[in-house]
Amino acid sequence: MSETTNKLKTVFGQLPDFRRSHKQLYDLESILLIGIISVICGADSWNEMENYARSKEEFLRTFLDLPNGIPSHDTFNRVFSNIDSAQFESCSIQWVNTLLELQPQEVVAIDGKTIRGAKANGKKSPVHMVSAWANENNLVLGQVKVSEKSNEITAIPKLLEVLSIKDTIVTIDAMGCQTEIASAIIEKDADYILAAKENQAQLHQNIEDEFRFGKSLSTHQSLELDHGRIETRICSVMTDFKFIETNNKWKNLTAIIKIESNREFKNLEKPTEQATLYYISSLASTNPEDFQKAVRSHWAIENKLHWTLDVAFSEDASRKRIGNAVQNFSILNKIALNLLKNEKSSKIGVKSRRLKARWDNHYLIKVLNLMKV
Incomplete structure (x- = not known):
């Protein structure tokens, strides 16, 4: 799993951190990785992102350094609302x-x-x-x-x-x-x-x-x-x-x-x-x-694409509005969709694959291993 997360960090670690260094409790890479992983596993909101991470904290600590625990939903909201969307999309x-x-x-x-x-x-x-x-x-x-x-x-x-x-x-x-x-x-x-x-x-x-x-x-x-x-x-x-x-x-x-x-x-x-x-x-x-x-x-x-985003990711019902939140969460959805659609071992729909990834860490690792660089 460490190899997989290193690949993720290689790709998305290029994003500049907009935050002041002395106020950082969580490194940007960890927030991004939790964001990507939680969306793969069914999170459609900042609260669900936090809830997923807390329920899987022991698993996440096997490959992430989390000295201050799991970020709150407000932290996820603030970070993804302020990340430069053009740079995130470029990554x-x-x-x-x-x-x-x-x-x-x-x-x-x-x-x-x-x-x-x-x-x-x-x-x-x-x-x-x-x-x-x-x-x-x-x-x-x-x-x-x-x-x-x-x-x-x-x-x-x-x-x-x-x-x-x-x-x-x-x-x-x-x-x-x-x-x-x-x-x-x-x-x-x-x-x-x-x-x-x-x-x-x-x-x-x-x-x-x-x-x-x-x-x-x-x-x-x-x-x-x-x-x-x-x-x-x-x-x-x-x-x-x-x-x-x-x-x-x-x-x-x-x-x-x-x-x-x-x-x-x-x-x-x-x-x-x-x-x-x-x-x-x-x-x-x-x-x-x-x-x-x-x-x-x-x-x-x-x-x-469009139908799946609405049915499997509830994108059309999204109420995110602050800053770059809408665009950045849409990028997260599409990253998750690309990975889930190209994991071929399970002959089930994308929505069911999200649930399976949430329940089964071994399946989640299999999905993440597609993130080669």
Whole structure:
């Protein structure tokens, strides 16, 4: 276990301590380690963090120096509310890169999530985070908090700037369909698939015209039967444009994609759902099956990340509001999620894995041993 904690200290020991040295009862590394471990083991609040640590004090003392005992919930709150979030996130990204083995053409989905409980002082909007999810690796690559006076359009380039995404396919919904974002992805030696909707009215109209009048296209049809529904998806790809500007406005634009979905329900009382979605891409491929797979993979960020954070970590109910507490606890959740999802010996859900780690120190050590550097 000492080797594991040394690795943790190597990664997160780079964080500068904002506290005055003569007032420190607990070293920053111990607070960080207890924070990470307690969140893995089910703590969703500062009080639960303290309660977990007190219940496991004997175990924690086997690898942590705790001359003044266990920090109080107020100490955890104060420390995690004041740690510089950008530096904490930078350490987290460095650590993720030690776990990461991105595959060529792996889908990296970028999307935002609102932490609805973190709303205070009459503010209209709660905290919003933009995260990147590596689909095949099952890992959160990083996150950026959206500024209160901004939106995802300005946050996404900041996130791209700190990620290592060479040779991947970055997928983003319509909010990210911006020329600057397309260029930023290409500059990171990656490709993009961006959803095109009415927020880019001229582009959307031009794509519709291409598919209405164009003849040179390839198609692929998929059929999915699941949860009492039958969904047919037809993906069409076109690489020969007549209506879309192919100059540097959309950097390296090589393909436009149309996906037509038809969803029928076994319950005949439910009406059939139909939708047509458009995308632009820098991928050189003309195989519609490749695009079909990549677009479907994008939604893993909703199912495997956002949904799991709400269900297994109760993130949407979080009421943390002071200083950097919301962002830093979100980083803790994502560190825990990365470790728990990549511990393969237990075929149970993430929420159950958190409970198992709390009850079983041997399992917890197995989870922590994934934190290689």
